Amino acid sequence: MSSAAVTARPTETDVLVVGAGPAGSAAAAWLARAGVDVVLADAATFPRDKTCGDGLTPRAVHELAQLGLEDFLRGRTVNQGLRAHGFGQTLHLPWPGGHLPDWGSAVPRTELDDRLRQVAVDAGAVDVQDARAVDVRMSGSRVAAVVLERRGDGGRAEAERFEIACRRLVVADGVRSPLGKVLGREWHRDTVYGVAGRSYVTSEKHDDPWISSHLELRDEQGQVLSGYGWVFPLGTGEVNLGVGTLATAKRPADIAVKPLMAFYAEQRRAEFGLGEELRMPTSALLPMGGAVSNVAGPNWALIGDAAGCVNPLNGEGIDYGLETGRFVASLLGDLGPDAHGLASAWPALLREHYGEAFSIARRLAGFVTVPWVLPRMGPAGMRSTALMTLALRWMGNLVTEEDRDAAARLWRVAGKGSVRLDDRPPFS
Template sequence: MSSASAQTDVLVVGAGPAGSAAAAWAARGGAEVVLADAAVFPRDKTCGDGLTPRATGELMKLGLEDWLRAHTVNQGLRAHGFGQTLLLPWPGGNLPSWGSAVPRTELDDHLRTTAIKSGATAIDGVRAVDVRREGDRVAAVVFERGGRDGELVEITCRRLVVADGVRSPLGKVLGREWHRDTVYGVAGRAYMDSTRADDPWISSHLELRGEDGGILSGYGWLFPLGDGQVNVGVGTLATAKRPANIAIKPLMSFYADERREEFGLSGELRMPTSALLPMGGAVSGVAGRNWALIGDAAGCVNPLNGEGIDYGLETGRFIAQMMTETDDLTESWPAMLREHYGESFSVARRLAGFVTVPRLLPALGPAGMRSDWLMTLALRWMGNLVTDEDRDRSARVWRWAGRRSLALDHRPPFT
C-alpha cells in the first residue's frame, strides 16, 4: 500500500460484485476510488454461480455482454418436483431473455479488473478492522495487513461504501444489525463433472428431501457452467422460530448422489462450502452521513431463491449515482433501498416464511407443479424478474401484494 493510496475520495471495502460495480461506476463518474478487499484475488466465494436476467442486464450496463456470452448462456429454468418436470423460459419483458452461470472465482476477479480498468485503484490482502470518526462522519478506515496482529494502515476518505458480504464485519463496527425474526437462508455448494455441463437450462428441484425422505423447506440446484462441470448445491429456509437444524454438506452429498444418473455426474464433490444468508433487507443501520452498506452487507438477498448478485450489481450502481447527488446518506440511502426493494422483499420473505411451516409445502407443491402458467408466474416472482418499468398484469399484482405485505410488517426491510 503506497502512500499515494492512503487517501481517496471514495473508499469501497469489499471487491465482490457489489463493491466492484460501485467502484467501477464511481470511477467512471470521475471520482478517485480505492477498492480494498481482505482476500487476495482471484478468490472463491460460496455461491450457486447462477446469473438471472436481472444480473445479466446489469453486466450488460457495465459493458460486459460479449465477455458474458463467451460463457454458458441459458434459456430458463427446468423445475423438478412432485412428479413433474417443467421447462420455464426466462420471461423477458424489460429484462434480457437469457441468463448465464460463471464461477465466482472468475466472475468476481473479472468485475474487479473492470473496476480497475474504469480507473479505480485496487488493494487486496487488507482486512478492514475499524473506523476513525470525525463527528458524524467516517474520516478513515483502519486496515490490517499481513493477517491478524499484522501492520495497521489507515486510508482516509470522503465517502465510504461497505460491500464486505453477508457477515459484514465493518458494517458491524458501524452499527449494522441483522434481525433474525424474518426468514434467512442456509446454503451450500460444490462442483462436479457432468455430461450435461452444456445444458441450456438451469435445473432446480423444488421437492428437496432429506435422507429420511422428509420434505425440506428449500430446494436443490444444478447449474451448468459450460466447461465440463456443474455447480451443485442445496439451500434451506429458516426463521428464529423454526431454525434449520440441518447439516448442509451431508445433505448436499445426498442430493448429488440422487442426481448422478440423470445428470451424468461423476467423481466427488469438489470445493464444498456453505454460508448463512441474511435475506430480504433484514438488517438495520445501513447508512450514515457519508457511508452506506450495499449488496449482501445490506441484506439484499432474494428470500425466495437466495439470489444476491443482481442486487449487488444494482446497489453498486445506485450508490455511485446517489453519492453525486447528496452529501448525507443517513436517510436517503435506506429510502432508496426501500423504494426499489421494500415491497418485493416484504412479500417474498413473507412467502418464504410460509414455506418453513411444516406440511405446507407438501400440501401446496403438487398443485403448483401441475400448472405451467402458475409456475411461469412463480419463476418471475421468485426470481424478482419484475422491474419498475413493467406494467403488465402480473407485475401489477406483485406490486399490489408487496404494498399490502409492507403495511403488515412490524419491521419493514432496512429498518
C-alpha cells in the same frame, strides 16, 4: 493499470469502497467512470472463491451488460430458462424477457468477481488487496478513515495495520459484514434467512441450456425440506451443485448442509451424469429481504449482501449487488462530495426499489418454512405450467419497474399490503 494489487499504498481517497465482490466492484466502476477518486479494498488476494450458486439471472445479465460484460458472458455459458423438478413433474420455464434479457448465464465467482474488479480498475479505481477492514476512525458522527489489516507473507502473526482516510465510505463486505457491524449494522433473524451450500462436480450435462432446480428437496429420512436443490451448468466440464433451505428464529434449519448436499448429489448422479467427487464444498448463512438495520450514516452506506439485499425466494444476490453498486454511485453523485443527507436518503432509496418486493417475498418464504406447506401445496403448483411460469417471474425478481402487465401489478399490490403488515419493514 495492472490487475495486481497496487504497490504504493494509498493513504486517502474521496470514496473508499470496502469489498470487491459484485456490489463493491460495480460501485467502484460507476464512481470511477464518473471521475471520482475511488479506492477499492478487499481482504482477499484475487482471484478468490466465494460461496455461491454462480447463477446469473436475466436481471444480473442486464446489469453486467451495462458494465460492458455482455460479450464476456456470452463467451461462457448461456441458459434459456429454468427446468423445475418436483412432485412427479418436470417443467421447462423459459426466461420471460420483457424489459430484461431473455437469457441467463453462470460463471464461477473466482472468475466473475475478478473480472468485475478489473472493470473497476480499468475505469480508474485504485486496487488494494489483502487488506481487511477491521475498524474506523471517526470525526464526530462521520467516518474519517478506515483501519485495514494486512497479513501477507503467509499470514504472519504480527499483522500490519494502516489507515485510508476517506470523505465517503461504501461498505460491501458481504453477508457477515464485519465493518458494517462496527458501524452498527444489525441482522434481524425474526424474518426468514437462508442456509445454503455449494460444490463443483463434473457432469455430462455441463453445457445444458437449462438451469435445473429441484423443488422437492428431501433429507435422508424422506422428509420434504423448505428449500431446493440446484444444478447450474457452467460449460467447463462441471456444474455448480448445491442445496439451500429457509429458516427463521422460530423455525431454525436443523440440517447439516454438506451431508445433505452429498445426498442430493447421489440422487441426481444418474440424471446428470455426475462424477463422484464434490469439489470445493462450502456453506453460508444468508440474511435476506433487507432484514438489517443501520444501513447508512452521515457519510457511509451498506450495499449488496451487507445490506441484506438477497432474494428470500431464490437466494439470488448478485443482481441486487450490481444494482445497489450502481444506485449508490448515482446517489453519491447527486448528494455531492460531503454526502449530506445520505443517512436518510440511502435507506429510502433501498425501500423504494426493494421494500415492497422484499416484504412479500420474505412473507411467502417464511410461510414455506411451515412444515406442512410444501408437501401439501407443492404437488398442486407443479401441475400448472402457467402458475409456475408466474412463480418463476416473481421468485426470480424478474418484475421490473417498467412492467405494467397484470402479474406485475398484482406483485406490487401484494407488496404494498405486506409492508403495512410488517412489524419491521425492510431496511428498518
